[in-house]
Amino acid sequence: MLVLWVIAAAALMGSSLAFPSPTSNDASIPGTDAQRAHDLMKEGFGSGYATGGTVQLLVYSAGGPLIDDARKRAVEQSIDRLRTMPHVEQVDTPFRRGGISSNLQIGLITVRMQGHDPNKLAQTTQTLSKAADPARAAGLEVVPADSSTPADKEIKTGPSEIIGVVCALLVLVFAFGTLVAALIPIFTAMISVASGLGVIGLLGWVVDMPKQAGIMATMIGLGVGIDYALFLLSRHRRLLAEGVPVVESVRRTVASSGGAVVFAGGTVIIALSALMLAGFPLLATLGWVTGISVVAAVLTSVTLVPALLGVLGHRVNALKVPFLRGSGKAGTGWAGLGSWVARRPWRVLLASALVLGALAAPALALKLGALDEGYGVQGSESRRAYELMATGFGPGSNGPLIVVAELPSKVADAKDPIVDNLAREVADVDGVAHVSEPKVNTSGRSVLLQVVSEYAPSDSRAAEVVRDVRAIALPGVQVHVGGKVAGLTDAGDRMAERTPLVIGVVVLLSALLLLLAFRAPVVAIKAAVMNLVSLGAAFGALAMVFSIGLGSGLVGMDPPVNSSFVQTVFFSVPIESYVPLMLFAVLFGLSMDYEVFLLTAVRQAYLRHGDNKRAVAEGLGSTGRVITSAALIMVAVFVAFIAYPDPMVKTFGVGLAVAIAVDATIIRGFLVPATMVLLGRLNWWCPRWLDRILPNLSVEGHEEDEPAPRLPEPVKAGV
Structure with missing residues (x-):
């Protein structure tokens, strides 16, 4: 299994690198007025009016007017060179009506193209810009204008992935105390991400693949890939510490935690698949492409991780790090927290609700809009052209x-x-x-x-x-x-129209999956509500950082030159209209991961002794450390991606990091245990008629040696 995965990952990634597929950020939305205008532009107006058929060069003279003889001669020499370039159909001089600014210092050269490759417009633009060197030699500034948005830019891999992996490795070392155990989730995630990116790269030959596809798949794939392997590894090391033989421990691990991983991954995939209902092809593609990385993470977790554990045996605890005491045993600190919450559930519930309400309140100021190059990186060609x-x-x-x-x-x-x-x-x-x-x-x-x-x-x-x-x-x-x-x-209007449908489908299908997993309607509904609460905190953070602007500078958004102190501190940045819906789908799925793992542990404890308060404390005690470690890893990965210059990636990084941090601490540590204690036996109540028709799809598996006791008789509502 290990050899097969390594070969598959190398073959898929190698093929995608050897045969790189074209990317397309076609933001067309069938049935909209803008799409109709685009279609009409193709009918008899000339190729220069088609998308990608025009390149503009801005010429700026800091020392005086462009109509000065020497400067004008240099510009005309550049225009003559541009007319000889391949695929150039027409070049409009800046010395025409509307081609030069009122102060005569900024001119616009418009180049109309024909027969070129629209997918290589960036390379074509740079080639045409180079042809304007005679103007540069005369002391003029020539900058290619960019008709795309920051979200259209091809996002290349960079140091963020490395930073995220290094931070994840440090968390794993502290969590496990051994280098070998810490490297297993990292290795597994690398294999899953490489396999997923390879598949995505090859699919780019048969479908339009957005430029953001690779970075979104890498961001989510790294997070869930490491987390899923971490859950399995923690369970395995705990069983080894109890004296269970290696092969039997692996079997039990996959039967219990492996089942939870499959269900957790299923919720993420369901949430992402629902984006196909948004009526926005670009968003739908981003959804299922990201889903590919989640599928790869689930497959490697339930096949590659067991293979690694079997190969390593007890050497999984080798190479212990000095001064660290990571072990396979569950800590008592989280169990103590669970007991503390169980003794005062109402106070914890009210306090948690107030904190979460305060975090979500700024979401009312969330400002959606179009990102233009005015929000690009300060000093970049595209932003300079925008300002000129x-x-x-x-x-x-x-x-x-x-x-x-x-x-x-x-x-x-x-x-x-x-x-x-x-x-x-x-x-x-x-x-x-x-x-x-x-x-x-x-x-x-x-x-x-x-x-x-x-x-x-x-x-x-x-x-x-x-x-x-x-x-x-x-x-x-x-x-x-x-x-x-x-x-x-049009995209914003379509998103507003379809958002209720997407949210409804995601919530209902995820709740149905939890109902199948735990056979508990109350738990399924409560889990969906809790995930919506964590989303409120995420959108509140986005509004605070980007819409209100308090912190936009800290995440690398550059305010305009010569901005005042207040404008710099409160530099507001609009959020693309499709980003909240994409964030909702991703966050709802990821938040459900932690819900599944916590509920699995609580239910196992409840099945053993039937004491609800004790089960909540034991469930939190057995999963608190691993969920916290998993959340720290995800937060580290997402924060690392904030360093990307692309504003869209920054918004995803901030939103995902805040939501996961809130979800793993306030919600899973306080709110969920408090509500489960208050609900008592209603947590696991299921009507007899529903129990009869639900298929038997237990998340926990059947790894326990002793038979599970019968659940208490169902209670009536209000009893």
């Missing part, structure tokens, strides 16, 4: 609207009265700063206008301009608005 464009041509120039109107009848040219009337109506919309000359397509049935609003793409008022332009009513004319801002506006 905003200074020279207005903030809205960084996200122009593409208005495509279907006409009731064929027109000869753009001078037709109906086209002129449309252009005037668009120009009269509040918030519109500039409207380009109309362009009629070859069939004469559609007209295209490029519209620049007064607001930056990330400004919520830009979305209102989109809606107002779409609301223009002319007889027989159907107005559609496309472009980056319009697409993100």
Whole structure:
């Protein structure tokens, strides 16, 4: 088994590296107005208006106007070189109407492409930028403008993965006290992540694979891969400490903790799969791609980990670290905490609710919006181009609207009265700063206008301009608005429409899985509610850091140059509209992991002696240390990814880290035990009719030697 996994991981990862698949951040949403505008742009307007068909270069002269003879000559030499480049169809000089700023120091060179590879637009842009070296030689600054958003950037692997793995290894060493035991979860996670990334890379040849797919799979795969192996290893070492033979210990471990891993992984996969109902293809793909990494983690946990434990035998405790006393035995500290909570459940419940309410309160200020390059890394080319464009041509120039109107009848040219009337109506919309000359397509049935609003793409008022332009009513004319801002506006509207459906499906299916696992309706419903509580704390943290801006600088978000002290401290960053739904799915699944492991231990104790309070204390005592270690590992991994320059990865890192920390401490340590003590025998109550129809899918397995006692008779509600 060990050899097979190593070969499979090497083959899959090697194949994906040898044959790298293209990536695509196609954010199209079927059935939306922006998608209709995009489709119409392809019909007779020329390749330069298609997505990825235009490259813009900004030219800045710090020493004086660009129309100075020497500077102008250098710019024209650059333009002549650009016209000779492959796939260049047309180059528009900055010395034209609308091509140069009012102070004459910032110019815009527009290059229209044909026949190039849209998937290699970044490389093409750099090649075209290099062709403008004559302008640079004259002392001018030339920066390629970037029409994508920070979330569109290809995210490359970096030191964050290494930092996360090192932090996880340190936690494992402290938890186990031996280097060999600490390395088992790390090795297993590496194999699962490599296998998952290999599969994802190869799938990129048959489906559109987002650029964020690899980093999301790595982030989640590392966290769950290490955690699942940790749960199995902790159980195995505890059995070895009790004198159970190696092979029998492995069997019992997989029968108990292995079953819990499968159920826990199932909840994560269910939550991620529900994203397919969001009506956003990009989000759906991110969901099932991340699910692949979870499947790989579950498979390696229940096959590779037992193989490693069998190979190592008692050597699993070899290479003990001096001064550390990690052991396989459950600590008494968590059991003591469980007993303390059991003696005062109402006070613990109220105190926990107040703390969680305070953590979740900032979520009311959560601000969703579009991320533009104004939030990129300070000093990067893309952010510099954004700032030059905003200074020279207005903030809205960084996200122009593409208005495509279907006409009731064929027109000869753009001078037709109906086209002129449309252009005037668009120009009269509040918030519109500039409207380009109309362009009629070859069939004469559609007209295209490029519209620049007064607001930056990330400004919520830009979305209102989109809606107002779409609301223009002319007889027989159907107005559609496309472009980056319009697409993100439609994405936000679709997310708001589908979010209740996705949340409902995730909660219901996860509760059903827990019902099948524990045959306890109250426990299943309570677990779903507890997970929603931890989500509230996560969204509160996101709002505090990004929407309110208190701490955005600490996670690496750079405020604009020359910002005041207050603007620097409270630098607000919008959160992409699809991020909360993706976070909900991931966090709900991960939070359910700890719920499954805690409930498994509590139920096993309850089946042995039937004392609910004692079972809660024993369950918390046997799982507290391992859940805390697992949570520390996940938090370390997610915090490490905050170092990525991409704002989307930062939001995921902050949200995941806070939610897991709150879930493993306040919720699993205090709130869940308190509610279980108060519910008493109702925790495990199940109506007879439901008990008869539920299949027997015990999470705990049947590893105990002695037969389990019968559960107490079901109690009636209110008794």
